[in-house]
Structure formats: C-alpha cells, structure tokens
Amino acid sequence: MGDTATDYTEITYRVADRVATITLDRPEARNGYTVRMADELAAAFDRADRDPGVRVVVLTGEGDDFSVGADLSQGGFDFDPDAGPPADWQEPAGRCSKRIFAMDKPVIAALRGSAVGGGLTITLPADYRLAATDSRFGFVFTRRGIYPEGASAWFLPRLVGMGRAMDWMISGRLFDAAEAERAGLVHSVHEPADLLDAVYSLAADLAADTAAVSVAVTRQLLYRMSALDSPEPVHALDSQLIAGIGANPDAVEGVLSFLEKRPPQFTLSPEQDLPDFLPWSH
Template sequence: MAATDYDDITYEVCEQIATIRLNRPEARNGYTLRMSDELEDALQRADRDDDVRVVVLTGAGGDFSVGADLSGGGFDVSEADEASGQEHWQEPAGRCSRTIHLMNTPVIAAIRGAAVGGGLTITLSCDFRLAATDSRFGFVFARRGIYPEGASVWYLPRLVGVTKASDWMISGRVFGADEALASGLLTSVHEPHEVEEAAHALARDIRDTTAPVSVAVIRAMLARLSGGSSPFPAHEVDSALIRNLATNADAIEGVRSFLEKRPPTFPGTVSRDLPSSLPWADQPTHTPD
C-alpha cells in the first residue's frame, strides 16, 4: 500500500518526523475498518524507515476521533466472517494499539476535541499524549452496551491506576483535559491551536538529542519489563546491555559530544544495531510487506 493509496488517513514525512493524520473530518474522524488497516500500514511503514525518528499521530479538523463510526446504525465487524476464521480475528482498535506497542519508533498523540471510545484507546500505547484545553475524553463502552477494546483494560490501569480506570470505564462518563492531566493520562495540555506544534516540538527534541537505538531499547524495556512482579528480569537485561558499553559506538559518541559540548551525531540505526542480547530480539514486530 503506497502512501498515496490512503483514504481515511494521511501520511507525511518531513525532517525525520512522520505525521499520521486521521482524515475523516466530516465524520469527526469516526474509526472505520479501513482506517484501522491504513493506520497499521502507515505505522509499520514509519517504523521500518530508519530516517523516521518520531511519529506524530493526530486528527484532521476539530476532533481527534469520536470512536467507532456508527453512521451505519451499528458496528462493522464484517472481517470476523472472513475465511481466516473468527479465532484469528483482531478487533480494529486493538490492531492499532498493538502495532504502536511493538514499534521501535516513539509515537506522540496530539489530541484536539473529542477522543472517545476507540478514538481514545488507540492512543494508550503511545509514548506521549498531548491534548488541547478543549479536549473531551470518554471510555463510553458501558453506555453503548459494548466492551472495552484496544487492550485498554491493560493499558489504562498502568497509566492512571485501577481506581481511576474503574471510575472512567464503569461509569462511561466523559471528562475533560484537566482531569485527564491530573490523573496521568496526558503528558501536557495546550491551547487548541498550539497542541500540534507542541507535539512536533517534542518530536524535534527527541530527534535532535537522543540515540534512535537507545530510544527503541528503552521503549521496549518499559513496555515489556516495567509491569513484572520482580525487578530481577529487568536487571538481567540491564546487565547484558551495560556490559558492552565500552565498545558501543552510540555510547562513545554520547560521552564525546557531552564532553565537547556539541550536539550528538549518533551512528547507530535501529534496523542494523539493536542489541542481540535482548530477550525479545527474535520476535517479529511487523507483518511482512
């Protein structure tokens, strides 16, 4: 799928930052099966490209996404009837959150207006969520007689704790940016016309000051190790990584640039230089081209 083939999103790379935009503003970016397919493709495209250092995920128009497109009077789960069988079917929002979770590239969500249901759960695996003062959030599943998706019952308590996750999910109430920020759901809040630029400013800072291999490893460690019942598996991974720092080209450049008081130029690339000692090094993260 070429970038020009997208219908429900847009994809643009500029100065090593990929901007993926939900692009159904006339439907307040209602989430569709086609949008799910295109998001999965675009996110994996960005992650395979060593020239893309950060992804910004945002929406066209005044809203990020109002969740599943209900204009047809119900929920489109037609893919469950395909020949692959229902046991292999993955719900659309979860496919997006899973793809982000497995990426090496950091993802910043820039949210304006409504982010509700699947339009919110797809952001929970992002590394940062920046929102506008006019943003409204809701895990409204119980009020629609349906169930949480996007693996949100796993992500949300890790972000805000079980008490707040229960409050939001069981009541299904809609809440504002101040409550979301105070509860730990958001990284920061900005004026509506400033939120996307704030996301790109953060992306540029990551691009200019961090090593892509280090970011990829740290991101994976947080996703895979931070929820363990013991710190010792993380310590084992730490030890295997630190043991080889003396000959690590990125580490050498990081120290040298610090001592020379200049911006770093890290030589490592994710496609070539991820440490082989990582326990998950042989696990696939992308579907084949």
C-alpha cells in the same frame, strides 16, 4: 525534505524533518474509525517503524476532533456475521494499538476536540499524549452496552492507576483535559492553536538529542518488563545491555558530545543495530 504518501484512503502520511505524521482523515465523520482506517493505521505505523529516515511519529486528526471512536455505519466488521469471525480475527482498535506498542520509535499523540471510545484507546500505547484545552475524553463503552477494546484494560491502569481506570471505564463518563492531565493520561495541555507547535517541538527534541537504539530499547524495557513480579530478570537484561556499551559508538558519542558541549551525532539505527539478545525480538 518531505515525503507524502498517497496510498491511503482514510488517513494521510507524510515525513518531514525525520518526523512521520499520521493523520486520521475523515473529518466529515469526526474521524470515526473504521476497519479500513484501523488497518491503514497499522500499516502506516509499520512503515514508519521500518523507515531509517523516521525518528519520531506524530498521530493526529484532521479537523476539530481527534476521533469520536468506532464508526460502524459502513457495514461493521470485516467478517460474515452469519458465519461469525475466524479464529484469528482481531478487533480493529487493537490492530492499531498493538502495532504502536511494538514500535521501536516514540509516538506522540496530538489530541483535540473529542477523543472517545476507540478514538482514545488507540492512543494509550503512545509515548506521549498532548491535549488541547478543548479536548474531551471518555471510555464510553458501558454507556453503549459494549466493551473496552484496543487492549485498553491493560494499558490504562498502567498510565493512571487502577482506581482512576475503574472510575473512567465503569462509569463511561466524559472528562476534560484538566482531569486527564491530573491523572497522568495526558502529559501537557495547550491552547488549540498552540498544540501542534508543542507536539512538533517535542518531536524535534527527541529526533535531535536522543539515540534511536537507546530509545527503542528503553521504551520496550518499560512496556515489556515493568510488570514482572521481580526486578531480577530486568537487571539481568540491564547487565547485558550495559556490558556492551564499551563497543557501542552511540555511547561513545553521547559522552563526547556532552563533554564537548555540542549536539550529538548518533549513528546506530533500530532497523539494523538492536542487540540480538533482547527477549522480545525472537
């Protein structure tokens, strides 16, 4: 059973088989993103995160390219250039990347063709990036006289290390899917015709075989606690989490389904069953 939302103008949104697909939908502009698209993306990820019928989100682009980055041809930013931005103004790419960062559900980005500038930074908080052999990437900001955005200077070194991040961002050069895979920016590379099959196969596996609350807690543990300067607060939180598994029906089901050699039927949902002591939930 599927659900298609029509209340967007620059993206599309549909749900099928517990997977929400969010598609950049400006192929005539090679999916160049605008302020409107950024806000629609943030709203769509929020919608998927709050929907109990969604377990995984796929982010992709219509046409031959994922996104060539910011398209300022439609008037630029959403503030009066003479008055300047309000104090709480947020640049567009970060509106999307910050919402992906906060997700309780895994996100898989399907990248083909060009994914450059903001068309790449918005994918950095995704849990997976799968690429086509025709993909071309670039953090091209220094070649345009502008600056990295989407909080990419925080995300990228965590994915590929400071040395590679420095190279890509300082040079602004383009690089191919093979280099991206070697560096760990993308998880796997596929022929263009096979990319979405690989993405949806991964999404189906995550939806069927992992526990939603366990995934939600795990992805936030990694993002919010891996950069701490000591393991002590991480272990303190681990201890609280593990102490509760005796009363956790998903933990019981996980063990039973393994012993009985059957698919698990997890019942807890991140919309209502996350532990109330998580430090990032306050």
